[in-house]
Every structure is written in structure tokens, then in C-alpha cells.
Amino acid sequence: xxxxxxxxxxxxxxxxxxxxxxxxxxxxxxxxxxxxxxxxxxxxxxxxxxxxxxxxxxxxxxxxxxxxxxxxxxxxxxxxxxxxxxxxxxxxxxxxxxxxxxxxxxxxxxxxxxxxxxxxxxxxxxxxxxxxxxxxxxxxxxxxxxxxxxxxxxxxxxxxxxxxxxxxxxxxxxxxxxxxxxxxxxxxxxxxxxxxxxxxxxxxxxxxxxxxxxxx
Amino acid sequence: xxxxxxxxxxxxxxxxxxxxxxxxxxxxxxxxxxxxxxxxxxxxxxxxxxxxxxxxxxxxxxxxxxxxxxxxxxxxxxxxxxxxxxxxxxxxxxxxxxxxxxxxxxxxxxxxxxxxxxxxxxxxxxxxxxxxxxxxxxxxxxxxxxxxxxxxxxxxxxxxxxxxxxxxxxxxxxxxxxxxxxxxxxxxxxxxxxxxxxxxxxxxxxxx
Ligand SMILES: [Zn+2]
Ligand SMILES: [Zn+2]
Numbered sequence: 001x002x003x004x005x006x007x008x009x010x011x012x013x014x015x016x017x018x019x020x021x022x023x024x025x026x027x028x029x030x031x032x033x034x035x036x037x038x039x040x041x042x043x044x045x046x047x048x049x050x051x052x053x054x055x056x057x058x059x060x061x062x063x064x065x066x067x068x069x070x071x072x073x074x075x076x077x078x079x080x081x082x083x084x085x086x087x088x089x090x091x092x093x094x095x096x097x098x099x100x101x102x103x104x105x106x107x108x109x110x111x112x113x114x115x116x117x118x119x120x121x122x123x124x125x126x127x128x129x130x131x132x133x134x135x136x137x138x139x140x141x142x143x144x145x146x147x148x149x150x151x152x153x154x155x156x157x158x159x160x161x162x163x164x165x166x167x168x169x170x171x172x173x174x175x176x177x178x179x180x181x182x183x184x185x186x187x188x189x190x191x192x193x194x195x196x197x198x199x200x201x202x203x204x205x206x207x208x209x210x211x212x213x214x215x216x
Numbered sequence: 217x218x219x220x221x222x223x224x225x226x227x228x229x230x231x232x233x234x235x236x237x238x239x240x241x242x243x244x245x246x247x248x249x250x251x252x253x254x255x256x257x258x259x260x261x262x263x264x265x266x267x268x269x270x271x272x273x274x275x276x277x278x279x280x281x282x283x284x285x286x287x288x289x290x291x292x293x294x295x296x297x298x299x300x301x302x303x304x305x306x307x308x309x310x311x312x313x314x315x316x317x318x319x320x321x322x323x324x325x326x327x328x329x330x331x332x333x334x335x336x337x338x339x340x341x342x343x344x345x346x347x348x349x350x351x352x353x354x355x356x357x358x359x360x361x362x363x364x365x366x367x368x369x370x371x372x373x374x375x376x377x378x379x380x381x382x383x384x385x386x387x388x389x390x391x392x393x394x395x396x397x398x399x400x401x402x403x404x405x406x407x408x409x410x411x412x413x414x415x416x417x418x419x420x421x422x423x424x
Contacts, residue, residue, distance in 0.1 A: 003225065003226065003227070004227055004232075014234070014243045014244065014245070017229075017234075017243040018236075018241045018242070018243065019228070019229035019234070019235075019236020019237065019241050019242075019243050020236070020241065021236070021237070021238050021239060021240070021241050022238075022415040022416070023228070023415065023416055023418070023419040024228040024229050024230055024236050024261055024416040024419070025226055025227070025228055025229075025419075026227045026228060026229050026231075026232055026234070026236075026243070029241075042226055042419065043355055043418075043419060047241065078377075078381060080381050080382070087381065089380045089381055093380040094376050094377050094380040095376070096380070097375075097376040097377070097379035097380040097392065098376060098379070098392050098396065100391070101391075102394050102397070103392045103393075103394065103396055103397055105397065106372065106376070106392070106396055106397055106400060109372075109400055109404075110372070110373070110376055113369065114373075143254060143255050144255060146254075147239070147254060147255060147256065150239065154365075154366055154407060154411065155366075155407075157366060157369055157373075160366060160367055160369055160370050160373065161370075161373045163367075163370055164370045164371075164372075164373030164374045164376075164377060165373075165377055167317060167320060167321065167370065167374045168373075168374045168377035168378050168381070170314060170316075170317045171309070171314075171317065171374070171378060172378065172381055172382060174312065175382065175388065176382075178381075203239070203240070204240055204241050207239070207240035207241075207242075207253055207254050208240075208253075210253075210254075211253045
């Protein structure tokens with residue numbers, strides 16, 4: 001993106017302008033080609049980085065994420081063996097670990113951070129982007145739904161949970177024998193898919209596409 | 217202007233008498249309330265957001281105190297119950313020789329939270345010109361705080377996973393302690409504090 005070169009101009013047409021979302025620098029808006037990266041010259045924030053077929057890829061990854069999330073929820077996650085005893089734990093058990101006593105509200109928080117909010121994001125993304133990928137007009141309420149997707153981004157903590165699992169495994173490694181269940185691998189795949197999906201997204205590009213396709 | 221260093225002369229939407237959307241970048245005339253493209257609320261880059269930043273930061277600090285005083289984990293082995301605070305847990309790991317994990321826990325639950333409180337407070341003071349810090353340093357601090365804030369939640373997850381794995385069937389039981397709640401709240405409040413920060417203030421140098 002380039003800086004606006006004639007500050008004395010009266011800015012009669014605001015359509016050709018873009019303000020950097022993170023530093024407010026006034027830039028000349030232009031159509032960014034696929035595989036090109038448009039960054040702000042002042043703060044170097046990436047403003048647009050469209051990839052070929054990005055929308056289609058995000059939708060496919062979101063579907064994969066949905067399937068993996070269900071697999072991760074209902075298959076055995078970890079298996080622990082000690083002193084002839086066996087214990088399976090699923091992701092749901094982990095979330096419910098706080099359910100007793102004073103820590104009960106944490107169960108809701110955990111469920112939200114690692115299951116519910118990621119789920120809402122995947123579904124909402126498909127809802128917003130599927131019509132875009134087919135070149136159709138956006139569905140009803142696509143704009144507030146995409147705002148929700150963006151607002152939830154910091155609160156969907158799948159990848160952080162995964163690192164937490166690794167730390168916990170090291171902690172109990174001396175205590176018992178641990179077997180990793182299929183849900184564990186589903187979850188690992190889910191983390192990878194999520195990271196990829198978020199890298200394909202460029203917020204400004206989605207907003208511009210939504211605006212361009214809006215039925216008038 | 218501070219930006220003489222970089223060649224491009226900088227004109228912000230605010231300086232041009234316009235108002236830029238912080239979520240989609242669309243430029244509007246001053247006086248517009250909602251973005252025509254994405255529906256976000258438009259606001260000028262003034263210091264109003266800082267009140268929210270301070271309020272959530274103080275809330276995060278207040279609940280961080282019980283998170284360290286009360287036990288995070290309650291381990292019962294053969295009828296004997298031991299309470300472990302966050303620091304105690306890290307020390308235990310180190311005693312068992314797991315220096316790597318001890319370090320991860322220590323950094324995630326002590327160094328990062330405290331560093332985050334300090335960084336947000338310093339940033340807020342810097343943009344209100346109470347302390348000196350150049351825009352580039354502020355920008356880097358902000359990017360780091362924003363990226364790292366969520367990762368503190370890892371401690372809460374570790375407690376949950378341990379509690380669900382090690383239960384009554386075994387010689388040992390692990391139950392989450394009350395500190396897990398205040399720690400989770402502290403992380404959430406600090407995240408909200410950082411999210412309330414208007415990044416446009418970081419680059420605003422016109423009163424210098
Ligand atoms: Zn910028
Ligand atoms: Zn907008």
C-alpha cells in the first residue's frame with residue numbers, strides 16, 4: 001500500500017482510501033493481487049495478503065476442523081495406567097475436571113475456550129465464506145457474523161490447550177504409564193488445521209469482498 | 217514529525233479530518249458512527265480507550281494476588297493432602313529434575329503475567345506521555361503483549377488435564393484448587409485490557 005501523496009486534496013472521494021487498521025495511516029486503496037502482500041509502510045502490519053482460492057481453502061479447512069473436533073471430543077483422549085489400574089480420559093472429562101466444588105465455573109470457561117468458541121468460529125466462517133467462494137451474494141447477517149468471528153479469534157484457545165496437554169504429560173510421566181488415544185491425534189490435526197486456516201485469512205480482503213458482493 | 221526517519225510522509229486519517237475503521241480500514245467522514253462496510257463502531261483515536269485499559273488491568277492484578285496465595289493443585293497421596301501453589305508447583309518440578317518443564321511453568325505463570333502487567337501499564341503511560349518510549353518500541357511491546365497474553369491460560373489447562381487423569385482409582389488424586397479460578401480470571405481480564413488498547417495511539421506523536 002502507498003501513502004496518500006496529496007494531503008492538500010479535499011478527499012472528495014473516500015472510496016480510493018484506506019486507513020491502516022492498526023496505525024490509522026491514510027493509504028491509497030488498491031486491488032491486491034493473489035500471492036501479493038500489502039503491508040502498511042509505517043507499522044508494517046499486513047493489511048491484505050490474498051491467496052489463490054483462499055476462501056475455498058478456509059471452508060475446506062473449517063469442515064475438516066469440525067470433523068476433527070467431534071472426533072477429539074468422543075474418542076478416548078489419553079489412557080493412564082498405574083498399579084494395575086486403568087483410566088481413560090476424554091476431552092469432555094478434561095473439561096469437566098473443574099466441575100466439583102468451588103471451581104465449577106471453570107468447567108464452563110474451559111468448554112467455551114476449547115470447544116464452544118472454536119465450534120462457533122468454524123460454523124460462522126463457513127456461513128460467511130461459502131457464498132463468497134461460489135461468487136454468490138452474502139447470506140443474511142453475514143456482516144455481524146463475520147464481526148463475531150473476528151471478535152472470538154483471541155478466545156478460541158485450541159492450540160494453547162494442546163501445549164497444556166504436553167506439559168501435563170511430562171508432569172505425570174513418572175507417576176504412571178500413559179497411552180495416547182485416537183482423539184489426541186485428532187486434536188493435534190485440529191490444531192494444525194486451525195493454524196493454517198487463520199493464516200489464509202486476511203480480514204480486510206474478506207470485508208472488501210463482502211462489501212463488493214452485497215446486493216444493493 | 218517523528219517519522220522523518222522513514223521516507224514516506226505520514227498522514228493519518230485522523231489528521232486529515234477523517235475517521236478510519238479499525239476493523240476493516242474503510243475511511244469515513246467525521247461524525248459517522250458506524251462503519252458502512254463492516255458495521256463496527258467508529259471512534260476517533262483519543263485517550264478514552266485508556267480508561268478501559270487501566271480498569272481491566274487493575275482487575276487483572278487484583279485477582280492475580282489470590283491466584284498466587286491459594287493452592288492451584290491439591291494432591292492427595294495415601295490419605296495425605298498437599299497443597300501446591302503456582303510457585304510451589306514449579307519448585308516441585310525442579311526438585312524432581314524436570315528443569316525444562318519447571319522453567320516452562322515458571323515462565324508461563326509468573327514471568328509472563330507480571331511482565332504483561334508491567335508492559336501494558338508502561339504502554340498506557342507512554343501514550344499518555346507520562347513516560348518516554350518511542351513509537352517503534354511501543355509497537356513492538358504491543359505486538360508481543362497481544363500475542364503472548366492468551367498463552368498464560370496454559371496453566372489452567374494443565375491443572376484440568378492433571379485432575380482428569382489422576383483420580384480416585386489411583387494412589388494419588390489431583391484436584392484443582394481455588395487459585396485456578398482467580399488465575400483464569402486474571403488472564404482473561406488482562407486480555408481484555410490489551411484488547412481495549414487502541415493501537416492507533418501507539419503511533420500518535422503529534423503532541424511531542
Ligand atoms: Zn499501519
Ligand atoms: Zn469497518
